[in-house]
Amino acid sequence: MTRILVVDDEQSMRDFLQILLHKEGYAVDTANNTDAALKKLKNSGFDLVISDIRMPGTSGLEMLGMVKELYADLPVIMITAFASPDDAVSAMKNGAFDYISKPFNVDEIKSVIESATSQKSEPQSREQLADSFPGIIGKSREMLKIFDLISRIAPTPANVLIYGESGTGKELVAKAIHLNSKVDADHFVPITCSAIPEELMESELFGHVKGSFTGAIGDKAGLFMEADSGTAFLDEIGELTPIIQTKLLRVLQEREIKPVGSTIIKPINVRIIAATNRILEDEIVAGRFREDLFYRLAVVPIRVPPLRERKGDVPLLVDYFLQKYSRLLGKEVQKISSYALQVLMNYDYPGNVRELENIIERGVALASTNIILPESLSLAGGLRENKQRISGEPLFHAVENEQELFDTGLDKVMARLEKRIIRHALEKTNNSKMKAADLLQVSFRSLRYKITKYGIN
Ligand SMILES: Nc1ncnc2c1ncn2[C@@H]1O[C@H](COP(=O)(O)OP(=O)(O)OP(=O)(O)O)[C@@H](O)[C@H]1O
Numbered sequence: 228m229t230r231i232l233v234v235d236d237e238q239s240m241r242d243f244l245q246i247l248l249h250k251e252g253y254a255v256d257t258a259n260n261t262d263a264a265l266k267k268l269k270n271s272g273f274d275l276v277i278s279d280i281r282m283p284g285t286s287g288l289e290m291l292g293m294v295k296e297l298y299a300d301l302p303v304i305m306i307t308a309f310a311s312p313d314d315a316v317s318a319m320k321n322g323a324f325d326y327i328s329k330p331f332n333v334d335e336i337k338s339v340i341e342s343a344t345s346q347k348s349e350p351q352s353r354e355q356l357a358d359s360f361p362g363i364i365g366k367s368r369e370m371l372k373i374f375d376l377i378s379r380i381a382p383t384p385a386n387v388l389i390y391g392e393s394g395t396g397k398e399l400v401a402k403a404i405h406l407n408s409k410v411d412a413d414h415f416v417p418i419t420c421s422a423i424p425e426e427l428m429e430s431e432l433f434g435h436v437k438g439s440f441t442g443a444i445g446d447k448a449g450l451f452m453e454a455d456s457g458t459a460f461l462d463e464i465g466e467l468t469p470i471i472q473t474k475l476l477r478v479l480q481e482r483e484i485k486p487v488g489s490t491i492i493k494p495i496n497v498r499i500i501a502a503t504n505r506i507l508e509d510e511i512v513a514g515r516f517r518e519d520l521f522y523r524l525a526v527v528p529i530r531v532p533p534l535r536e537r538k539g540d541v542p543l544l545v546d547y548f549l550q551k552y553s554r555l556l557g558k559e560v561q562k563i564s565s566y567a568l569q570v571l572m573n574y575d576y577p578g579n580v581r582e583l584e585n586i587i588e589r590g591v592a593l594a595s596t597n598i599i600l601p602e603s604l605s606l607a608g609g610l611r612e613n614k615q616r617i618s619g620e621p622l623f624h625a626v627e628n629e630q631e632l633f634d635t636g637l638d639k640v641m642a643r644l645e646k647r648i649i650r651h652a653l654e655k656t657n658n659s660k661m662k663a664a665d666l667l668q669v670s671f672r673s674l675r676y677k678i679t680k681y682g683i684n
């Protein structure tokens with residue numbers, strides 16, 4: 228039976244979780260502070276800890292650190308308050324398995340617990356695993372599965388097919404496989420199949436000899452020769468034409484190439500990593516992709532899941548991109564407001580990680596304070612609706628924290644608030660100053676004066 232320790236200073240919360248988890252068939256014990264929790268952990272084999280992050284005395288975060296030090300493999304789920312993205316980020320950074328935020332969504336709790344407890348017998352701890360791929364951010368269960376797969380298959384010569392929606396990080400995965408292989412790091416030769424016209428494709432892949440066609444002014448080695456005894460990365464493989472597919476299949480079967488216009492056959496030894504944002508099985512059914520080629524390429528298939536299936540990674544990615552773009556753009560924007568993060572958590576990302584990266588880059592560029600507010604998120608249609616749905620509050624929310632308040636000062640903060648409120652009233656009334664003044668219960672003259680003063684149009 229799976230044993231769970233619930234740590235929370237609030238009795239009602241402990242009771243709630245205990246009853247809920249008990250109903251789900253778990254054995255549950257509780258502790259009301261960090262010391263009590265550590266004592267209980269010492270004596271018995273728990274499989275999971277669920278802990279509030281904010282507790283008097285030693286905080287949940289500190290406890291997390293201690294637990295991870297003592298029992299590296301014990302998963303800990305942190306409970307954060309609704310509007311505290313910093314907590315979520317710190318929790319994930321400090322090794323939490325995941326976090327759940329209040330108010331609770333029961334299905335979410337169940338699924339997080341399920342993934343935490345089904346992961347017990349991992350050979351490597353999650354931390355170690357995630358840390359061995361520094362350029363790829365993610366600690367969600369889905370990403371850890373990928374990391375695990377990469378570390379197991381990278382040293383083998385097996386061909387790999389990476390598939391997933393655009394912007395999910397397929398190229399990063401391809402490079403990670405190469406870097407963890409036995410081949411030296413420089414020996415990675417990429418080609419984007421869709422970028423090359425069909426007439427040139429054969430020569431790009433297999434090379435040509437001087438004079439073999441108009442424009443062949445010298446010998447060309449081609450991708451496979453260049454990548455010999457290394458890795459060839461065939462990006463957007465789904466775009467290959469049938470003729471090239473057939474030629475590629477032959478090369479993979481025979482392990483040798485014949486450059487265009489040459490009679491000499493050369494043996495090659497290349498590991499192929501291919502990527503596509505198409506579902507090749509569907510392409511096969513539709514007669515657009517050769518099934519035999521598919522099996523040659525997809526000895527190990529890796530699906531990179533869309534970002535909406537691993538939302539737990541959003542805070543980590545946001546943090547990572549904030550650091551990156553603050554540095555690149557020479558700004559000091561290191562934080563995101565709770566509401567802005569809520570907006571981002573509630574978005575579906577049709578463009579996946581690339582879209583999130585662009586949003587943060589723009590956010591950093593547009594931010595006028597050292598924090599990203601919902602209004603700095605200039606977003607696609609769907610996200611804009613989300614923003615309005617979720618950010619009912621920021622209208623009266625002019626600073627994010629004490630630091631910003633003191634940095635900005637009372638006058639400026641009040642002005643900022645006033646401006647926002649007036650804007651809001653004008654939007655509501657379709658820019659009727661009369662009606663807006665009415666709504667705000669001020670005189671028309673006073674409103675007009677403020678509109679001019681703040682340069683609102
Ligand atoms: N897990 C991640 N951590 C950090 N950055 C990421 C991650 N996933 C994607 N990115 C970034 O998002 C962008 C898109 O990633 P990448 O080019 O690997 O996607 P892709 O799946 O190859 O997309 P496409 O199908 O459009 O070629 C890149 O800038 C990449 O650095």
Ligand SMILES: [Mg+2]
Nearest residue numbers: 397398462502
């Ligand atoms: Mg790509």
